[in-house]
Amino acid sequence: MHQPCKDPLERFVEQCRDHNLRVTPQRTAVYEELMSAANHPSAELVYHRVREKLRHISFDTVNRTLLKFAEISLIGTVEGSGEPRRFDPDTSRHDHVICSRCGRIVDLAPPAADDPPVPPEIRRRYLVTNRRVVFRGTCEACQADQEPQGRRTSARIR
Amino acid sequence: MHQPCKDPLERFVEQCRDHNLRVTPQRTAVYEELMSAANHPSAELVYHRVREKLRHISFDTVNRTLLKFAEISLIGTVEGSGEPRRFDPDTSRHDHVICSRCGRIVDLAPPAADDPPVPPEIRRRYLVTNRRVVFRGTCEACQADQEPQGRRTSARIR
DNA sequence: CTTACTGCAAACCATTTGCACGATC
DNA sequence: GATCGTGCAAATGGTTTGCAGTAAG
Numbered sequence: 001m002h003q004p005c006k007d008p009l010e011r012f013v014e015q016c017r018d019h020n021l022r023v024t025p026q027r028t029a030v031y032e033e034l035m036s037a038a039n040h041p042s043a044e045l046v047y048h049r050v051r052e053k054l055r056h057i058s059f060d061t062v063n064r065t066l067l068k069f070a071e072i073s074l075i076g077t078v079e080g081s082g083e084p085r086r087f088d089p090d091t092s093r094h095d096h097v098i099c100s101r102c103g104r105i106v107d108l109a110p111p112a113a114d115d116p117p118v119p120p121e122i123r124r125r126y127l128v129t130n131r132r133v134v135f136r137g138t139c140e141a142c143q144a145d146q147e148p149q150g151r152r153t154s155a156r157i158r
Numbered sequence: 159m160h161q162p163c164k165d166p167l168e169r170f171v172e173q174c175r176d177h178n179l180r181v182t183p184q185r186t187a188v189y190e191e192l193m194s195a196a197n198h199p200s201a202e203l204v205y206h207r208v209r210e211k212l213r214h215i216s217f218d219t220v221n222r223t224l225l226k227f228a229e230i231s232l233i234g235t236v237e238g239s240g241e242p243r244r245f246d247p248d249t250s251r252h253d254h255v256i257c258s259r260c261g262r263i264v265d266l267a268p269p270a271a272d273d274p275p276v277p278p279e280i281r282r283r284y285l286v287t288n289r290r291v292v293f294r295g296t297c298e299a300c301q302a303d304q305e306p307q308g309r310r311t312s313a314r315i316r
Numbered sequence: 317c318t319t320a321c322t323g324c325a326a327a328c329c330a331t332t333t334g335c336a337c338g339a340t341c
Numbered sequence: 342g343a344t345c346g347t348g349c350a351a352a353t354g355g356t357t358t359g360c361a362g363t364a365a366g
Contacts, residue, residue, distance in 0.1 A: 022340050022345060040244045040263045044330080058348045063331070065346095066245050075245055078254070078263060079290065080236050082243025082331080084355060086198045087224050088234040096236070097280055100287070105198040105236060108277060116274055116291045119266060122255055128295035129258070132237070133274045137286035180320060180365050202355080216323045221356070223321095240356080242330060 008035050012074065019072045029054050030065045031074075040078055079134055095133040101142035108133075166193050170232065177230045187212050188223045189232075198236055237292055253291040259300035266291075 012031045016023050033050045034041070041049075047062040069075045079098060080086075086105065093115075095108035110133075118128050170189045174181050191208045192199070199207075205220040227233045237256060238244075244263065251273075253266035268291075276286050 020345085024340070024346065026347070034245060034247045037247060040246050042242045042244050042330090044242065046245070056348085060332090060349080061347055067331095070245065073249065075247055076249050078238050078244040078246055079292075080238025081241050083239050084200045084202065085240025086200050086236040087192060087204070087228065088198050088236055089192045089195060091231060091234050095274075097284060097286075099284070108280065111274065114272060116253075116269065118293060122266065122293065125298050126255060126257070126293070126295040127301060128255075128293050130294040132292050132294075134290050134292055135276060135280065135284070135286050136288040136290075137284040140283050143285060178320085182321065182365070184322070200355090214323085218324080218357090219322055225356095 015072060015074050021068065021072075026054060026057050026061050027065050029057065030062055031069070034066070034069075034075060079136060093131070095135070097135045097137070099139040099142055100136050101138050101145075104139060106139075108135075173230060173232050179226065179230070184212060184215050184219050185223050187215065188220055189227070192224070192227075192233060237294060251289070253293070255293045255295070257297040257300055258294050259296050259303075262297060264297075266293075 009028075009032070012028070013023055015021075016027070021027070029050050030046060033046055033053075037046070037049070043059070043063040043066050046066060047057075047059045050057055050062060066075070070077050083103065090107060093110050095110055097106045097108055098104070116131060116133060118126075118131065122128065167186075167190070170186070171181055173179075174185070179185070187208050188204060191204055191211075195204070195207070201217070201221040201224050204224060205215075205217045208215055208220060224233070228235050241261065248265060251268050253268055255264045255266055256262070274289060274291060276289065280286065
């Protein structure tokens with residue numbers, strides 16, 4: 001082998017094998033496109049871009065592929081996106097814990113001190129009005145519940 | 159007056175006046191319901207609950223009311239929710255800045271040290287797999303852009 | 317009495333599902 | 342060659358819009 005650091009494509013093929021997913025031209029194209037994407041694209045956007053390479057690919061394939069990739073944690077999703085809008089009666093500064101399994105959101109008091117600072121370049125270029133820390137994980141109830149479920153790949157953080 | 163601290167209902171009526179919104183039984187019911195709601199409900203859920211009091215209220219009214227409340231910052235929304243799903247090629251620990259106006263999401267390197275800690279009770283009850291700081295505000299381009307737009311109420315934070 | 321709000325219906329958009337054909341392993 | 346993936350089409354679910362009737366200020 002002559003590649004000391006594993007390139008993304010290799011990681012992709014490896015992950016597919018680990019999860020019994022076949023390596024198809026469509027999946028490869030979607031993966032490559034997403035890896036070169038700068039800004040957290042929607043399925044729609046990935047579809048339009050991939051289409052320049054694989055002119056006959058369907059939207060459904062792109063969407064299913066992205067969902068599948070997220071399921072095996074090859075990629076991530078922006079928390080909240082793709083789910084029905086939810087309202088928050090509390091407009092004061094506070095944090096959230098979201099259960100990735102059941103979707104329940106629990107409020108957290110913000111840290112007594114040491115609120116995460118707005119980075120200087122961001123404060124200069126944005127009119128920042130809101131800040132929140134979002135934790136994702138599996139709640140007690142869902143841990144107890146045995147139902148088979150997607151994304152179980154990720155490891156606990158400290 | 160005999161109310162030293164302003165109660166929520168009063169705040170509601172005041173905010174309505176400030177924004178030329180009429181105080182209707184429907185709006186009042188939606189507001190009261192949301193204020194007593196524990197868990198970041200969807201429009202659908204608020205609708206079902208409000209319906210127990212105002213049996214003839216329509217879903218559309220509930221939904222529009224919630225949207226209107228969010229627009230004038232009487233309530234908040236869970237970031238990302240209600241928008242098309244977006245994918246993130248980067249699975250490593252990083253933060254996000256979201257422009258509330260155009261929706262663009264920009265990545266931020268996580269703080270060098272002092273990552274927001276998972277509160278102890280949460281670490282005990284959740285299998286936490288992911289943590290992110292989310293800033294919301296208006297990006298340069300959108301600040302320059304004059305188009306009239308909703309939510310412009312909130313003040314800059316530091 | 318003016319202007320905004322509500323309720324109903326239809327439109328819209330993103331996402332999901334079922335199925336037959338085709339491709340990968 | 343068996344199984345999984347793809348593409349098409351239709352269904353679904355949440356959200357949005359237009360409009361005529363109704364109510365708040």
